[in-house]
Amino acid sequence: MRADAEFFESTADARVESIPLSHLSIELGHFYSPDLSRDVDFFADHFRRIARWSATARAACRDAVQGKTARISTCVLIDDYFGQPESPRTLLPKLLAAAREGGLELDYLARESGCADPVDPADADPAEPADDAPAGLSLAELVEARIVEDPPPDSTGARPPVHHTGWLCNGQRSPATDRHEAMKRPSTWLPPAENAAVNHSIFADIELWRDGERGRQWSCAMLAAVWQLLRLGVLRDKGRRVAVPRPLPDELPDDWRRLPAVLRLNERAAPFSAYRTMTICAPLFLPIENAVRTIMQQVAVDPAVLDQLGGRGADEGIALPPAVVDRIEYLFVDTGPVHGAGPG
Amino acid sequence: MLVLGEVQTTALRHSGDVPRELAESVLALLAGERVRVSERPIGYAVSPHTFTGVDCRIAARSGARVRGVGTLMGRVCLTGGRVLQSSAVVRVEPVGGGYRRAWSHYLARLGVVETLGRTDLPGTAAAHLDADRRASTMGMGALCNRLLAEVQGSSLLDRRPPVRARRTVLRWAALTDEDVQAARVRLTVREDGLRSVRLLLGQAAVADVVALCEDLALHDWLLTALLSIIEQSQIGVGEPVQIIHRLRPAVDHLLHLWMPAARLDGFALSVWEGLEGRPGLSRQWDASVRRIRDQIAMAAALVNRAPDAVQLFR
Numbered sequence: 001m002r003a004d005a006e007f008f009e010s011t012a013d014a015r016v017e018s019i020p021l022s023h024l025s026i027e028l029g030h031f032y033s034p035d036l037s038r039d040v041d042f043f044a045d046h047f048r049r050i051a052r053w054s055a056t057a058r059a060a061c062r063d064a065v066q067g068k069t070a071r072i073s074t075c076v077l078i079d080d081y082f083g084q085p086e087s088p089r090t091l092l093p094k095l096l097a098a099a100r101e102g103g104l105e106l107d108y109l110a111r112e113s114g115c116a117d118p119v120d121p122a123d124a125d126p127a128e129p130a131d132d133a134p135a136g137l138s139l140a141e142l143v144e145a146r147i148v149e150d151p152p153p154d155s156t157g158a159r160p161p162v163h164h165t166g167w168l169c170n171g172q173r174s175p176a177t178d179r180h181e182a183m184k185r186p187s188t189w190l191p192p193a194e195n196a197a198v199n200h201s202i203f204a205d206i207e208l209w210r211d212g213e214r215g216r217q218w219s220c221a222m223l224a225a226v227w228q229l230l231r232l233g234v235l236r237d238k239g240r241r242v243a244v245p246r247p248l249p250d251e252l253p254d255d256w257r258r259l260p261a262v263l264r265l266n267e268r269a270a271p272f273s274a275y276r277t278m279t280i281c282a283p284l285f286l287p288i289e290n291a292v293r294t295i296m297q298q299v300a301v302d303p304a305v306l307d308q309l310g311g312r313g314a315d316e317g318i319a320l321p322p323a324v325v326d327r328i329e330y331l332f333v334d335t336g337p338v339h340g341a342g343p344g
Numbered sequence: 345m346l347v348l349g350e351v352q353t354t355a356l357r358h359s360g361d362v363p364r365e366l367a368e369s370v371l372a373l374l375a376g377e378r379v380r381v382s383e384r385p386i387g388y389a390v391s392p393h394t395f396t397g398v399d400c401r402i403a404a405r406s407g408a409r410v411r412g413v414g415t416l417m418g419r420v421c422l423t424g425g426r427v428l429q430s431s432a433v434v435r436v437e438p439v440g441g442g443y444r445r446a447w448s449h450y451l452a453r454l455g456v457v458e459t460l461g462r463t464d465l466p467g468t469a470a471a472h473l474d475a476d477r478r479a480s481t482m483g484m485g486a487l488c489n490r491l492l493a494e495v496q497g498s499s500l501l502d503r504r505p506p507v508r509a510r511r512t513v514l515r516w517a518a519l520t521d522e523d524v525q526a527a528r529v530r531l532t533v534r535e536d537g538l539r540s541v542r543l544l545l546g547q548a549a550v551a552d553v554v555a556l557c558e559d560l561a562l563h564d565w566l567l568t569a570l571l572s573i574i575e576q577s578q579i580g581v582g583e584p585v586q587i588i589h590r591l592r593p594a595v596d597h598l599l600h601l602w603m604p605a606a607r608l609d610g611f612a613l614s615v616w617e618g619l620e621g622r623p624g625l626s627r628q629w630d631a632s633v634r635r636i637r638d639q640i641a642m643a644a645a646l647v648n649r650a651p652d653a654v655q656l657f658r
Contacts, residue, residue, distance in 0.1 A: 137375055137376060141375055141376075142375060142376040145374055145375035145376055145377075146376075148395045148396065148397050148415060148451060149397055150397060150447035151397035151398055152399065153399050153400075154399065154400055155397065155398055155399050156398050156400045156482050156483025156486070157396050157398055157432060157482050157483035157484055157486055157487035158483035158486030158487070159396070159398075159483070160490060161396065170447075195399070195447065196444055196445065236376065237376045238376060238377065238378045239378060296448070297446060297447050297448040297451075298448075298451070300415070300454055301451070302377070303454055306452070322452035322453070323446070323448035324448070324452075
């Protein structure tokens with residue numbers, strides 16, 4: 001008789017860490033540095049204008065979970081990457097007071113640099129000293145590595161991945177026609193084409209990064225895509241959680257970079273990441289969000305993470321759309337005057 | 345279900361030992377993903393799965409072609425710190441409709457190519473296996489090439505493979521059918537050197553089929569490499585010392601790697617057992633190993649012999 005033997009080696013199986021999840025993550029603001037120095041009234045006006053839309057999003061979520069307690073968290077994103085906002089000591093109390101005045105509660109605040117800087121090696125597990133962890137990759141690098149480009153018709157596996165240009169599009173570019181090389185006939189203009197066009201194309205070409213003297217600068221669109229994926233709880237570094245929200249320190253520093261990527265402002269907040277996200281923003285953000293969606297369409301999330309989220313959703317009676325880009329929603333509304341929301 | 349694949353097998357271009365850290369570094373094909381390493385029963389490391397988008401025509405035997413859209417899975421594995429393999433795998437799934445969906449749809453089902461239109465799966469399998477060596481389905485061969493080049497080009501490797509042996513290409517197609525009771529396998533060595541494996545299976549997970557085909561390709565390459573070393577050693581022609589010198593890489597680097605189905609179970613074991621009956625890969629391996637050991641024993645017997653006694657061994 002043969003014994004039924006089992007043998008495991010722990011590094012040989014690829015487990016992914018699980019994270020706490022809300023039903024919905026509502027983004028109440030994406031503030032650029034020109035606006036971040038405004039007074040408390042500016043922010044209060046912003047929050048007052050979107051309060052009714054936030055309430056509607058909450059009501060829709062409560063309906064969707066059918067009588068169970070809806071777990072909803074709110075967040076704002078501040079730009080400390082393209083500009084230098086006021087110090088946390090000044091800005092944080094101002095934001096919190098304005099939100100209260102507008103009838104909203106801020107649960108989490110994230111820094112845009114947190115998406116571009118190397119992942120915080122510190123882990124919640126004190127048994128594993130952080131010194132052992134090699135310098136991590138940035139969240140943006142983790143996402144870029146997972147981009148699987150939308151192939152134009154007649155592409156086979158022989159087509160090498162194009163990682164080196166910093167541009168990502170949703171189709172085929174128009175061939176360059178402006179070369180005036182000797183001995184070369186000028187070619188006729190050909191239009192670009194969207195791969196999944198319905199009759200006519202809406203071609204989008206997105207700049208992900210640009211390399212300069214001070215290294216790589218990620219685009220606002222890329223960082224915003226990372227931000228959406230982080231909120232959807234689908235990012236991992238070697239199977240481990242990334243940018244875990246940390247509570248506010250007792251004493252606020254002067255420099256944003258001394259704060260974690262995601263700060264928990266409200267101790268009773270529902271989990272930061274969620275099955276779905278709702279972003280309430282001004283119509284001015286539409287081009288950026290189109291770029292975000294174009295990027296997210298081409299990010300191949302780890303199937304093990306997708307399975308894990310899908311399974312947990314199913315246990316709660318929630319059917320998640322298979323594609324992560326279909327888990328994000330928007331409300332484009334008048335949020336008052338906005339400065340600096342250019343496609344950076 | 346139809347799963348198609350190609351495996352290319354070669355020697356890692358590195359003369360020294362391959363400790364775990366080195367294996368992890370050279371196989372790190374995807375940032376933020378782990379290289380999986382196991383030590384028992386044989387050293388084995390496998391890269392993260394990578395994916396490549398395709399939108400191309402897929403041949404069926406009848407000559408008809410159908411458009412397929414989706415992603416190919418590619419990975420690289422290293423066995424015993426010596427044998428490097430790249431693998432391209434795709435599950436072909438016919439869908440209704442006939443139009444291409446948003447790309448996010450295909451990224452939610454990685455490793456699947458959906459065919460837009462009527463598809464004859466057995467015909468597609470046959471076309472894949474019968475295709476010219478240079479014209480692999482959906483560019484799988486080119487993908488395997490690229491993956492191998494990416495690893496072999498690592499600056500951490502010294503580019504001096506201790507064993508010189510040809511790269512082998514094994515193409516496979518697995519059709520599953522719930523009514524099938526016992527797995528069936530057909531291994532063909534084509535005139536142009538390409539190996540093809542056709543599998544007909546009952547219920548089977550794609551990962552198990554891939555592991556089986558990589559294991560078959562690994563052992564086919566080991567046997568090919570060993571036979572090539574024996575052939576080049578000029579047994580019965582050259583001086584014993586020279587023969588031993590030429591056989592030595594096999595002893596140093598190959599003989600301990602033969603371990604059929606080391607990490608397999610279920611239907612994969614039964615496929616291996618079937619192949620051991622005919623063509624009997626292990627039988628040929630064992631005979632070749634005995635031949636090498638006999639040569640070494642004979643050479644040892646010749647050492648320190650008086651010149652007149654040496655004549656007896658000529």
